[in-house]
Each structure stands twice: as structure tokens, then as C-alpha cells.
Amino acid sequence: MALTHDLSARDRQLVDYLLGLLPEEEAELLDEESIVDDDVAARLCGVEEDLVDAYVTGTLDAKNRSHFETYYLKSPLRRGKVKFARRFLAVVDRASAAATPAPAMAGAGADRVRRFSPRPETIASKPATRRARFSWPMLTAAASMLITCGVFVKDMQVRHGLDQVRAQSAAQSRRAAILSKQLDEARNENAQIAEQLNRARAESLPPEQLSALALPAVRPGATASRAVVLFPQTRSVGQPTTIRIQPNAEIRFDLRLESNEFARYRAILRPASDNSIVWRSAVLVARTAPSSSVPLVVPSHVLNAQHYSIELSGIDAAGLETTVSSYGFQTDRRVGVR
Amino acid sequence: MATQELLREEPRLTQFAFHRLLAWLDDGVESSGETYIEMRRRLVAYFDRRNRPFADDLADETFNRISKTLDQSGSIAVKPPARYCYVVARFVLLEDIRRSRRFIQVDEAHDPLSFGPRPFEHVDDQASAQEQRLECLDRCLNKLKPDQRDLAIEYYRDAKRERIERRRALADRLRITMNALGVRACRIRNALEICVDACCKTR
Numbered sequence: 001m002a003l004t005h006d007l008s009a010r011d012r013q014l015v016d017y018l019l020g021l022l023p024e025e026e027a028e029l030l031d032e033e034s035i036v037d038d039d040v041a042a043r044l045c046g047v048e049e050d051l052v053d054a055y056v057t058g059t060l061d062a063k064n065r066s067h068f069e070t071y072y073l074k075s076p077l078r079r080g081k082v083k084f085a086r087r088f089l090a091v092v093d094r095a096s097a098a099a100t101p102a103p104a105m106a107g108a109g110a111d112r113v114r115r116f117s118p119r120p121e122t123i124a125s126k127p128a129t130r131r132a133r134f135s136w137p138m139l140t141a142a143a144s145m146l147i148t149c150g151v152f153v154k155d156m157q158v159r160h161g162l163d164q165v166r167a168q169s170a171a172q173s174r175r176a177a178i179l180s181k182q183l184d185e186a187r188n189e190n191a192q193i194a195e196q197l198n199r200a201r202a203e204s205l206p207p208e209q210l211s212a213l214a215l216p217a218v219r220p221g222a223t224a225s226r227a228v229v230l231f232p233q234t235r236s237v238g239q240p241t242t243i244r245i246q247p248n249a250e251i252r253f254d255l256r257l258e259s260n261e262f263a264r265y266r267a268i269l270r271p272a273s274d275n276s277i278v279w280r281s282a283v284l285v286a287r288t289a290p291s292s293s294v295p296l297v298v299p300s301h302v303l304n305a306q307h308y309s310i311e312l313s314g315i316d317a318a319g320l321e322t323t324v325s326s327y328g329f330q331t332d333r334r335v336g337v338r
Numbered sequence: 339m340a341t342q343e344l345l346r347e348e349p350r351l352t353q354f355a356f357h358r359l360l361a362w363l364d365d366g367v368e369s370s371g372e373t374y375i376e377m378r379r380r381l382v383a384y385f386d387r388r389n390r391p392f393a394d395d396l397a398d399e400t401f402n403r404i405s406k407t408l409d410q411s412g413s414i415a416v417k418p419p420a421r422y423c424y425v426v427a428r429f430v431l432l433e434d435i436r437r438s439r440r441f442i443q444v445d446e447a448h449d450p451l452s453f454g455p456r457p458f459e460h461v462d463d464q465a466s467a468q469e470q471r472l473e474c475l476d477r478c479l480n481k482l483k484p485d486q487r488d489l490a491i492e493y494y495r496d497a498k499r500e501r502i503e504r505r506r507a508l509a510d511r512l513r514i515t516m517n518a519l520g521v522r523a524c525r526i527r528n529a530l531e532i533c534v535d536a537c538c539k540t541r
Contacts, residue, residue: 018387031387035380035424042517044383045524049494050501057497077386077393084531087468087475089494095479096495258391317468 014047019067052085069323070311074232076259079322227252227295230310232325240307240328245300253296255312255327260292262314266321267296272307272328283315303331355405362408363419377420379528381427390434400427467538474537478530486526493523 007015016022017030033040054060055068073079228243230253245251255267265286269279279302286294294312307330313321351359363373378397385393403426407414416422479487492508495501509519 031384031428032424035377035384035427036418036420038420039517041376041380042521042524045528046520049524049527053494054497059497075386075389076391077382081531083471084475084534087472088527088530091472091475091479092491092494095491 011043011047014044015051015064018044018048018051018072019064020071021067048081049085052081053089056082056085056089070309070326073323074325076261079261079324082322227254228329229254229256229293230327230329231256232258233309233328240330242330242332244332245303247300249300251298251300251303253298253310253327255294255296255310255325257286257292257294257312258325260286260288262286262316262324264315265294265324266313266315267294268311268313269298269302270309270311271304272309278302305331351402351405355409358408359401359405362404362414363423365417365419376525377423380420381423384427385431385434388431390431392434396427396430396434400430403430471534471538474534475530477537478533481533482526482530489519489522490526490530493519494527 013022013026014030017027020027022030030040030044034044035041051060051064051068051072055065060068073082228241228251230241243251263285265284267281267284268277270277279298281296281298284294284296286292296310298310307328310327310329311323312325312327314324315321360371360374363369363377367373378401381397381400382393385396390396400423404414404423414422416425479490482490489508489512493505496504505516505519509516512519514522
């Protein structure tokens with residue numbers, strides 16, 4: 001089953017289940033069925049694989065993609081599935097582009113050719129006059145059948161060749177999309193590094209600090225609060241951390257990681273009321289001691305009094321970003337952290 | 339006590355207990371351990387969907403408890419075995435949630451100067467890890483039987499409509515239902531994931 005808008009109602013329910021969108025009672029029923037019922041377990045496996053493949057190939061619709069990134073990718077095991085899928089599909093693309101025609105098809109075509117080819121001994125044994133009277137129609141019929149079969153086999157070969165070209169074209173389009181995204185990310189990163197460099201030069205920082213461009217520096221004149229520790233969100237409902245902020249302050253966060261799998265990260269700030277992005281960080285670097293976490297500084301002027309979510313994405317060596325965790329908090333525009 | 343420390347204190351299954359567990363899971367239909375592998379996969383996925391960080395350990399704990407019941411009682415009345423696995427798994431889940439709520443740690447703020455960057459060594463390590471995983475994937479694919487490899491390639495290629503059509507054609511060619519084809523493909527893909535993980539750990 002490939003993930004399209006033609007999903008059955010049951011498969012849609014399974015997708016919602018995987019994306020954490022079902023009410024708790026329905027989810028608990030499916031929890032049980034996913035273990036007890038062989039058909040449901042098999043279906044769920046297939047739906048999950050197709051969901052992951054759709055995300056990896058960029059064919060997931062925007063709404064499901066958003067839930068996939070904010071919910072499904074919270075788990076290291078599920079992130080591992082996405083990583084595996086990326087490599088697996090690349091290998092499948094390569095193998096399918098190089099595949100030879102299916103033996104069954106070639107065999108069937110060959111059978112048809114053998115079945116309709118005239119036997120030479122039938123023609124040779126007839127007397128010359130009879131051959132002259134009766135063999136030409138037979139020969140013509142045999143020849144036209146041969147030609148038809150030849151055309152059929154050729155058609156199958158052309159179709160197979162077309163399939164191969166289509167597969168190669170699809171793989172190339174995917175690679176082009178990935179490369180284009182990498183180029184955009186590199187340009188953004190260069191612009192941000194250039195901005196930081198200019199700021200550092202203006203402040204006449206010592207040379208050793210100029211090289212530490214990935215540090216989330218506090219702007220001069222801004223008030224730095226102590227770091228607020230946030231943990232990845234889970235399904236369980238609880239009160240989010242409330243942060244009291246004041247004007248011209250910068251909020252320092254310490255985003256705890258379930259696992260530190262990336263060298264670089266980026267954070268996006270979204271209000272809970274809608275899915276917009278109100279702020280995006282520069283490239284961030286995790287620290288490993290005393291615990292795995294990503295330090296983040298958010299300027300208070302982007303924050304109003306409401307619930308927010310910080311989405312943290314890991315950036316791999318190819319420059320691709322994968323959401324690893326989300327962190328919830330709410331703000332209160334008065335002095336101090338509650 | 340954290341989940342991992344607690345679960346590590348439990349004694350592992352003896353070979354005899356493990357075989358008894360396999361036989362109980364098979365419920366009279368010999369599966370050469372396939373039923374156990376599949377049930378373990380379902381349990382790990384269940385704990386993972388419930389956002390438990392040590393899903394593998396919790397699945398093992400579930401099997402440990404079932405084995406203990408078999409040892410003490412000789413048999414388990416609940417049928418099918420998968421239902422009993424769910425019942426035990428649910429208890430294990432609730433206990434794990436209660437345990438983690440008791441031990442949430444809150445840290446103080448840290449010195450901002452300790453946020454030191456070390457990007458370049460991580461990037462190199464990541465690139466070689468990726469290369470290693472690709473090599474392992476190629477190895478694991480080559481370990482598959484040819485018909486399994488062909489099925490996996492045919493089943494997972496393309497996207498959207500082409501994928502559906504190709505799978506229908508494959509099911510027709512193999513003379514099996516789409517569901518049965520899906521089950522085979524899932525098993526092959528899961529086996530590949532396990533193989534790649536094991537390969538990477540040994541390198």
C-alpha cells in the first residue's frame with residue numbers, strides 16, 4: 001500500500017495512530033490490536049513503512065508531514081527507521097534501474113515465439129507442386145505471426161526500457177531536489193556566519209573568540225537570563241514550563257537530547273496557536289557534558305504571552321535536516337522564571 | 339532506580355526457559371522462532387509508540403515475566419498467547435511510566451562559557467558512519483535469497499500510484515494476496531534493518 005489520498009478508512013486511521021492524532025481510547029484499542037491481531041499488526045507494519053518512505057521521498061502531504069516531524073520523529077528508534085529508509089530506497093532505486101527483464105516475461109515471450117514458428121521439416125517433406133500450391137499461405141501466415149510476436153517482444157522490451165528510464169528520471173529528480181536544498185542551506189549558513197563575523201569585528205573581540213562562530217552569543221546590551229532546561233515532549237499531558245520574560249532580554253535554553261546523533265542542529269520557534277515559524281536559529285552545536293543538550297538563545301522580542309514549541313532538527317553531513325525533538329513552554333511577560 | 343538499571347538486575351532467560359517460551363508462543367505450530375521475532379518486534383514498536391526510551395528492554399522484561407509465569411504455573415490459560423503478551427506488556431508500560439515520573443531530574447543553569455563547539459570531528463565521524471551503514475546495507479541485501487531480494491526491490495521501488503500498480507502486478511505474479519505480499523515485504527525489510535544494525539555494531 002503506497003501512501004496516497006486513496007487510502008482506505010482503516011489505513012487512514014492507522015496513519016493517524018502512528019502520527020499520534022487518535023483520541024486516547026481509540027489509540028489504546030489499536031495498541032492492543034497491534035499486538036494481538038495478526039492482520040492489524042501486518043497492516044500497521046506496511047502503513048508505517050509507506051509513511052516513512054513517503055516522508056523520505058518528499059511525497060507526504062503538508063499536514064501529515066508536519067505531524068510526522070513533530071510527533072513521529074520524537075523517537076530515536078523511529079528516526080533510525082527514517083535513516084534506514086533513506087539508504088534502503090537509494091539502494092532500491094539503483095538496483096531497479098540496473099534490473100534486467102523479469103525472467104517470467106522473457107520466458108513467456110520466448111515461448112510465444114517458439115510456439116508460432118513453423119517447423120522446417122513440415123515444409124521440406126511436401127511435394128514441390130503441393131508446396132507451390134499450399135505452402136505460400138502457410139508461410140505467409142507463419143511469417144505474419146512471427147512478425148506480430150516479434151513486435152510484441154520488442155514492445156515489451158521498449159516498455160521495460162521506458163520503465164527503467166522513468167525510474168532513473170525519478171531518482172535523478174529526487175537527487176536534484178536534495179542538492180538544491182543543500183545549496184540553499186549552505187547559502188543561508190554563509191549569510192549567518194558573515195553576519196556574526198561582522199558583529200564580532202565591530203565589537204573587536206579577541207581572535208580566539210572570532211573562530212567560535214557557532215556560539216549562541218548574547219547581544220551587547222541585552223540581559224541574559226539563566227538557562228531554562230527543557231526536555232523533549234512526550235504524549236503524556238503535563239504543565240509546560242512557564243517562563244517570565246522582560247523586555248530587551250534573551251532567553252537561554254538548554255534543550256536536553258534523548259540521543260546526540262548529529263554534529264549540528266537548528267531550532268525553529270512556533271506558537272502553539274498555529275503552525276507558523278516566528279523565529280529560526282543559526283546552526284547550533286550540541287554539548288556532551290555533563291549531559292547531551294543543545295544550548296539556545298532566543299530574543300525575547302519574538303515572544304508574546306502564549307504557548308510555544310521549539311522544534312529541534314539535526315543536520316547531517318549532507319546538510320539534510322531531520323526533526324529530532326520538540327520542546328514546549330509558555331511565556332509570561334513579567335520578571336523572572338517560574 | 340532508572341529503568342535500565344532495574345531491568346538489568348533481572349536474570350536473563352535460561353536456554354530451557356527460552357525454548358519453553360518459544361513453544362508457548364508457537365501454540366502448537368512450529369515456527370523456528372519466527373513467532374518470537376515477530377512478537378518482539380510488535381512489543382518494541384508498542385513501547386516505542388508510547389514514547390518509552392528503553393523499548394527493547396521493556397520488551398525483554400515482558401518476555402521475562404511471561405517465562406516466570408510459565409515456570410511457576412506450567413501453563414497460561416489466556417488465549418491466544420499474543421493476548422497474554424499484551425496484558426503483561428501493558429503492566430510493564432504502566433510501571434515504567436510510574437517509575438520515570440518518580441525520578442525526573444531538574445538541573446541548574448550552566449556556565450555559558452562551557453558551550454564549546456566541536457563541529458569538525460563530528461562531521462568526519464558522521465560521514466564514515468554513513469559509509470559504513472551503506473556497506474552493511476549492501477552486504478545484508480546480498481545475504482538475502484535472490485527471490486527475497488527481487489521481491490524487496492520490486493515492492494519498495496517507485497512512489498505513489500506506480501508503487502501500488504507494481505505491487506498489484508507482483509502479487510498477481512506470485513499468486514498471493516496483497517496482504518500476504520505486504521507481510522513478506524515487511525518481514526524482509528525488518529530483517530534487513532536488524533542485519534544492518536548488527537553489522538554496524540561489529541565494525
